[in-house]
Amino acid sequence: MTFMINRLAIIGVGLIGGSLARVLREAGAVRSVVGIGRSLANLEEALALGICDEITQDALKGVEGADMVFISVPVCAIPAVVAEIAPALAPGCIVTDGGSVKAAIVRECEALMPAGCHFVGGHPIAGTEHSGAAASFASLYRGKRCILTPTDQTDRAALETVDRLWRLAGAAVCAMEPGHHDRIFAEISHLPHMAAYALVHAVGTADVEGENVLSYTAGGFRDFTRIASSDPAMWRDIALMNREALLASIDGFSGSLAELRRRIDHGDQAGLTDFFTIAKQFRDGIIS
Ligand code: NAP
Numbered sequence: 001m002t003f004m005i006n007r008l009a010i011i012g013v014g015l016i017g018g019s020l021a022r023v024l025r026e027a028g029a030v031r032s033v034v035g036i037g038r039s040l041a042n043l044e045e046a047l048a049l050g051i052c053d054e055i056t057q058d059a060l061k062g063v064e065g066a067d068m069v070f071i072s073v074p075v076c077a078i079p080a081v082v083a084e085i086a087p088a089l090a091p092g093c094i095v096t097d098g099g100s101v102k103a104a105i106v107r108e109c110e111a112l113m114p115a116g117c118h119f120v121g122g123h124p125i126a127g128t129e130h131s132g133a134a135a136s137f138a139s140l141y142r143g144k145r146c147i148l149t150p151t152d153q154t155d156r157a158a159l160e161t162v163d164r165l166w167r168l169a170g171a172a173v174c175a176m177e178p179g180h181h182d183r184i185f186a187e188i189s190h191l192p193h194m195a196a197y198a199l200v201h202a203v204g205t206a207d208v209e210g211e212n213v214l215s216y217t218a219g220g221f222r223d224f225t226r227i228a229s230s231d232p233a234m235w236r237d238i239a240l241m242n243r244e245a246l247l248a249s250i251d252g253f254s255g256s257l258a259e260l261r262r263r264i265d266h267g268d269q270a271g272l273t274d275f276f277t278i279a280k281q282f283r284d285g286i287i288s
Helices: 015-026 040-048 075-088 103-112 156-168 178-205 219-229 232-241 243-265 269-287
Strands: 005-011 030-036 054-056 068-071 094-097 118-120 122-125 145-148 172-175
Touching: 005 015, 015 030, 015 068, 015 156, 030 040, 040 054, 068 075, 075 094, 075 103, 075 232, 094 103, 094 156, 103 118, 103 178, 118 156, 122 156, 145 156, 156 172, 178 219, 178 232, 178 243, 232 243, 243 269
Parallel strands: 005 030, 005 068, 030 054, 068 094, 094 118, 145 172
Antiparallel strands: 122 145
């Protein structure tokens, strides 16, 4: 059976939502796309770029008659958006999201679903440090993973539909318990962003002599800190919503940094070689 969404509502037509709309349009899997957002400038850009057929700042109106709603706004805003649109959802509508944190979103959004409508949590593991409709592109999800986070309450047919949608977008789909997702992504995504922001913050604010230290940065510093150019509002929300798991990850990282500092302080040649060798083996293991 061919997969077809009649009316897809994208709330937050930025990198993640805009890219999903683009790829589904290219695949001929959607009849019409309505873009919903706060600023008219971004929505008008989405319309001009052919990402949406219509745009509106009125979420209640926008979701009317939609059979699929995809929410891709900063994570702390997702439950509030679902609470706002819930009264206007058509029976059978599937609401899904692309938020980078899952446990709190899934818990709150499932509870907000009106009878006959279904929520499925999702997180595409794809992105760049750029934001807004103009940053979106159809191949963003090709060959990437998308994690769905069903619970005991998740409607199986809705889960299957969202699974098909992401496969059509080119992603490899897997499922995971929401809390498990949050612990893993605290370590491999949220902590690296915190480390990158902290490093640039530390070096930038330490330049009290006005030596313009950052102007001397080359490949290593720039590679390591690319993600510190990501949207501050998005990362503020992720840090707050995944607080517990992220604090545990930061504590683990602080422990490693303290141990490294100790070995440097003690001139511990063997200890430093050992520390770097273990880290290099882990890193080489990911690449191969
Ligand atoms: P983005 O490019 O900044 O897009 C977010 C869009 O949401 C913007 O166009 C913004 O438009 C709109 N928006 C913000 N707050 C809103 C609100 N309260 N109500 C309605 N619209 C709102 O961000 P993104 O990178 O696509 O990220 C969106 C979601 O995907 C986030 O939950 C993020 O955690 C998740 N995610 C991001 C990445 C990544 O690497 N970027 C990867 C995976 C998942 P206005 O400013 O006009 O409101």
